[in-house]
Amino acid sequence: MAKKTKQAASPLSGRGVDLAEVERLLDFMEAHHLEQFEYERDGFRVLLKKASALLPVPSPPDSRRPVLAEHPSAEAAMAAAVASAYSPSSTGVRSAAEKMEDLHVIKSPIVGTFYWAASPGAEPFVTVGAGVEPGQVLCIIEAMKLMNEIESDVAGEVAKIFPDNGSPVEYGQPLFGIRLNRKN
């Protein structure tokens, strides 16, 4: 029986990854708005995928799947770098890679249905451009027939409202992008 040969080390094992180099690659990805980047040079190979590139295969058009509006940021990219490697078919789905300033994102703490007003036909709690204070009610998320008021935790101005009125939202889904008040 042949002697077993030593298995080749997998690309990220053993030799100590140069994190500074990985960070430079991530900056490169940011600067060029890349979703996926593969890099190899003598003995060092790395595959970096943005979190937004890791969304599952697109569902049929009539499914009620909540859409995640991913926020491309260095943080998300770093998370993607250490996340599972991944099948190529998934890169078909992406959220719009909008150019986003640094907004404070208020995310849903529960699963439910998003309503921007207290009742149908009523005025929305806030609109884009509205000023908000900590504790101010921004929206209702209905879960199991209970209306949960979602409050702002910061002071600022509403820059973006992510979900459509009446759409389902999941835990952690972005609801509002707030431009924080600058300190004088």
Add this chain to the structure above:
Amino acid sequence: MFRKILIANRGEIALRVLSACKELGIATVAVYSEADRHSLHVRFADEAICIGPPRSSESYLNIPQVISAAEIANVDAIHPGYGFLSENANFAEVCEASHITFIGPSPNVIRMMGEKDRARAEMSAAGLPIIPGSPGVVADEQAAKQVAAEIGLPVMIKAAEGGGGRGMRVVRKQSEFSGAFQTARAEAEQAFGSPHVYLEKLIESPRHIEFQVLGDKYGNVLHLGERDCSIQRRHQKVLEESPSPVLDPEARWEIGRQVVKALERVRYSSAGTVEFLRDATGKLYFIEMNARIQVEHPVTEMVTGVDLVKSQIRLAAGETLADVVGRVEFRGHAIECRINAEDAETFVPSPGRITTFRVPGGPGIRVDTAAHADAVIPPYYDSLIAKLIAHGHDRAEAIARMRGALDGFVVEGIKTTIPLHKRIISSPDFAAGKFDTHFLERQLAVGAK
């Protein structure tokens, strides 16, 4: 039949339920914690909804989040898998109130089987043998001695409010009785705030034998044979097999008949497992019932050819047992090894990133797993990463196939208990079918340096 089912679980069992749904043409909704965002059950489901942060209490055990997800996805039914909410009677009731079918027994039956004292009383009343013991708490030492005389030594004196092996004393000789009784009471008072104790016959060298059952919504129940789950470590099953090497056809037939009769009496529906301890003389004693699908269900599936998860779904949709199962036939022998992400000697958990994951195949080999190369095993949940099942036309062939499969199962990047299973499967005592629930502890003690 249901249009859409939400799977309230994760890991390998979520994939298992998913595949049964696919076979039946049912749309699937996965729920997941942030730690499971990239897991296979999320990727393969038709829809997926994030329900919370990694901690189970805030995600998979969070009833409002799970129900809310079921509502926004507009599902017909929820399959709870095993663990998590599968034996939570309150959850089953909330499902009913929300007009969602809970794929499992009725809330009342779940509650009955969940209260262990009550389950024993009900099953005893229905004719199943239970471990002889005092009817309840013993009033004093005199009464305790009386009970001991009736049931015969050795006995175990156990704290009524207790658990975890504390407030328990074994008495083998009459002369030890007084001392043991008083110590047990003192310990019980210390640990649990109540000195109340009860007595139970000590089953020496027990084997753990459990019967798989299925019931429909019309009062019909049948059993699909037994599994021998005596290979355990700290009361956790490590390896299971069917049929049991020590159960003869007469015993199987008799206990099986009694189990069916007892469960029809309480109108048990869906899947379940009735657990027994078998003493050295061959007598079986009912200990508890698990009112859910179990980890080791593939063992029974391989021997009977019955898809237990698909059966659960069809029975929950209102089909009869006759249509779903018909006659049960037993073919050959099956063994399952539970492979955990743990050090095979110290059992310290080993979460992390899997770098290599090569799964064995070939005749009679089945692997149920949600793990894969580059998957990250999170530290928040149990350590089971794969179930390796081998089937053969007899026990010897099943063992031989398992041995080969274990050799061909390569996992790198994390530690697994594959080496432990190799030890068990090549043990002469295991091959001879000679083992009880203390077998593994003895093996490990021998191996320890």
